Amino acid sequence: MARIKIEKNTSRKEVIVSKAAALFREKGFKAASMRDLAESVGVEAASLYNHIKSKTELLHEICFGVANRFMHKMDEVESGSISAIEKVEQLIRFHIDEMVNHYEEVYVSDREWKYLSDPYLSNFQTQRRMYRKRFAAIIEAGIRNKEIKKIDAPTAVLILLHAIGGIESWHRSTQKINASNLTDNMITILVGGLELK
Amino acid sequence: MARIKIEKNTSRKEVIVSKAAALFREKGFKAASMRDLAESVGVEAASLYNHIKSKTELLHEICFGVANRFMHKMDEVESGSISAIEKVEQLIRFHIDEMVNHYEEVYVSDREWKYLSDPYLSNFQTQRRMYRKRFAAIIEAGIRNKEIKKIDAPTAVLILLHAIGGIESWHRSTQKINASNLTDNMITILVGGLELK
DNA sequence: AATATTTGCTAACACCCGTTAGTATATTAT
DNA sequence: ATAATATACTAACGGGTGTTAGCAAATATT
Numbered sequence: 001m002a003r004i005k006i007e008k009n010t011s012r013k014e015v016i017v018s019k020a021a022a023l024f025r026e027k028g029f030k031a032a033s034m035r036d037l038a039e040s041v042g043v044e045a046a047s048l049y050n051h052i053k054s055k056t057e058l059l060h061e062i063c064f065g066v067a068n069r070f071m072h073k074m075d076e077v078e079s080g081s082i083s084a085i086e087k088v089e090q091l092i093r094f095h096i097d098e099m100v101n102h103y104e105e106v107y108v109s110d111r112e113w114k115y116l117s118d119p120y121l122s123n124f125q126t127q128r129r130m131y132r133k134r135f136a137a138i139i140e141a142g143i144r145n146k147e148i149k150k151i152d153a154p155t156a157v158l159i160l161l162h163a164i165g166g167i168e169s170w171h172r173s174t175q176k177i178n179a180s181n182l183t184d185n186m187i188t189i190l191v192g193g194l195e196l197k
Numbered sequence: 198m199a200r201i202k203i204e205k206n207t208s209r210k211e212v213i214v215s216k217a218a219a220l221f222r223e224k225g226f227k228a229a230s231m232r233d234l235a236e237s238v239g240v241e242a243a244s245l246y247n248h249i250k251s252k253t254e255l256l257h258e259i260c261f262g263v264a265n266r267f268m269h270k271m272d273e274v275e276s277g278s279i280s281a282i283e284k285v286e287q288l289i290r291f292h293i294d295e296m297v298n299h300y301e302e303v304y305v306s307d308r309e310w311k312y313l314s315d316p317y318l319s320n321f322q323t324q325r326r327m328y329r330k331r332f333a334a335i336i337e338a339g340i341r342n343k344e345i346k347k348i349d350a351p352t353a354v355l356i357l358l359h360a361i362g363g364i365e366s367w368h369r370s371t372q373k374i375n376a377s378n379l380t381d382n383m384i385t386i387l388v389g390g391l392e393l394k
Numbered sequence: 395a396a397t398a399t400t401t402g403c404t405a406a407c408a409c410c411c412g413t414t415a416g417t418a419t420a421t422t423a424t
Numbered sequence: 425a426t427a428a429t430a431t432a433c434t435a436a437c438g439g440g441t442g443t444t445a446g447c448a449a450a451t452a453t454t
Contacts, residue, residue: 046432047431114225151382189348232441242443
C-alpha cells in the first residue's frame with residue numbers, strides 16, 4: 001500500500017493540491033484527469049477522495065490561495081506612505097516574485113479560473129475586479145500628482161498585469177534568466193517605456 | 198433537414214471553423230464538445246464530419262490562419278525602410294487590429310495552441326519562436342541605433358505581446374472602448390512608459 | 395427526367411471521465 | 425493488545441466524448 005509521503009507540517013491534502021497545480025498548469029484543468037493526478041501523487045484515483053471533496057475543490061484552493069496573497073499585498077501597499085510610482089513598482093515586483101516562487105499556482109489561477117463553479121466563480125471574479133480597481137486608483141492618484149502620464153488607468157493596469165503574466169515562457173525555456181535581472185528589466189520597460197528620451 | 202447556411206464565397210467548412218473559434222474561445226478547446234459545436238452550427242454532431250476530418254483539424258485551421266497573417270505582416274514590416282521604433286509601433290498596431298477584428302481566432306490561437314497535436318504542434322511552436330526572434334531583432338537594431346533603451350530585447354517582446362493579448366477583457370466588458378483610443382493608449386504606455394519625464 | 399454528388403440524419407461504438415460503495419490494511423489512541 | 429481512526433484498494437456506476445456506419449433527402453450535373 002502506497003501512502004502519500006508528507007513532510008512535517010504539511011497535510012496530505014496540501015500535497016495533492018500542489019501536485020494538482022503542476023498538472024493543471026501543464027495540461028489545463030479540463031484536460032487533466034483525476035487518474036493523471038493520482039499517478040503523479042503515487043496512489044489510485046479513488047484514494048484521492050479521502051482527502052478532497054472534488055476536482056473543482058482543488059481549483060478553488062489554488063485560485064483563492066493566490067488571490068488572497070495578492071489582496072494582502074494590496075492592503076499593505078495601499079496603506080504605505082510612498083509615491084504612486086513606488087507603489088506601482090512594489091506591486092509589479094510582488095507579481096514577478098509570485099510568478100517566480102509560486103509559478104504553477106499563479107499560472108493556474110490566471111488561466112484556468114473560468115472553470116470554477118458558482119458561487120466561487122463570481123466570488124473570484126469580484127475579487128479580481130476589486131484588485132484591478134484598487135490598482136487603477138493608485139495610478140490615477142499618480143496622474144493627479146503629475147508623477148504619471150495622462151493615460152487611461154484601467155488600460156494601464158491590464159497592460160501591466162498581462163505583461164507580467166507572460167513570464168511563463170522563461171520557466172519553460174532551459175535558459176533560466178536570473179530573476180532579479182528579469183525583474184529590473186520589466187520595471188524599466190513597463191515603468192520607463194521603450195523610447196530613449 | 199437543416200442545411201448549413203452559407204454566403205457567397207464561403208464554404209460550409211469555413212462556417213464551422215468560425216463557429217468553432219467562438220466556442221473554443223468561450224469554453225476552451227477541451228471543454229467545448231462537438232455536440233456543442235453542432236448546436237451552434239444548427240446541425241447534428243455527426244453531420245459536421247461531412248466537412249471536417251476531426252476536432253483537432255478545426256484547431257489547426259484557426260491557429261495557422263492566425264499565424265500566417267502575423268508572419269506576412271512581419272515580412273512586410275521588416276522590409277520597410279522606417280525606424281525601429283516605427284516598426285515596433287506598426288507591429289503593435291497590427292496586433293491590436295487583429296485582436297479587435299479577429300478576436301475569437303486570435304484568442305484561441307494564443308491560449309489553446311497547446312492542444313494541437315504533432316506535427317502541427319511543433320510546427321506552430323517553431324513559427325511562434327521565429328516571430329519573436331524577428332521582433333526581438335528589430336528591437337535590438339533600435340538599441341544599436343540609440344532609438345531604444347538598453348533593455349533585454351526578448352524580454353521586451355514578451356512583454357509587448359502579452360500586454361496586447363490582454364485586450365480580451367474589453368471584449369467581455371459591456372463598455373466597449375473606442376478601438377483607436379485603445380490603440381493609442383497602448384502605444385503610449387508600451388512605447389513611452391508610465392513615468393512623466 | 396435521370397443520375398450522381400453533397401449534405402444531413404439516427405444509431406451506435408469504444409473509450410475516458412469524476413465519483414461512490416464496500417472492503418482491506420496500516421497507523422494512532424486507549 | 426485492542427479498539428478506533430485514517431488511508432488505500434478494487435470494482436463499478438452513469439454519463440459525456442469523438443467518431444463511424446448506414447441510410448435518407450436535398451442539390452447539382454448530365
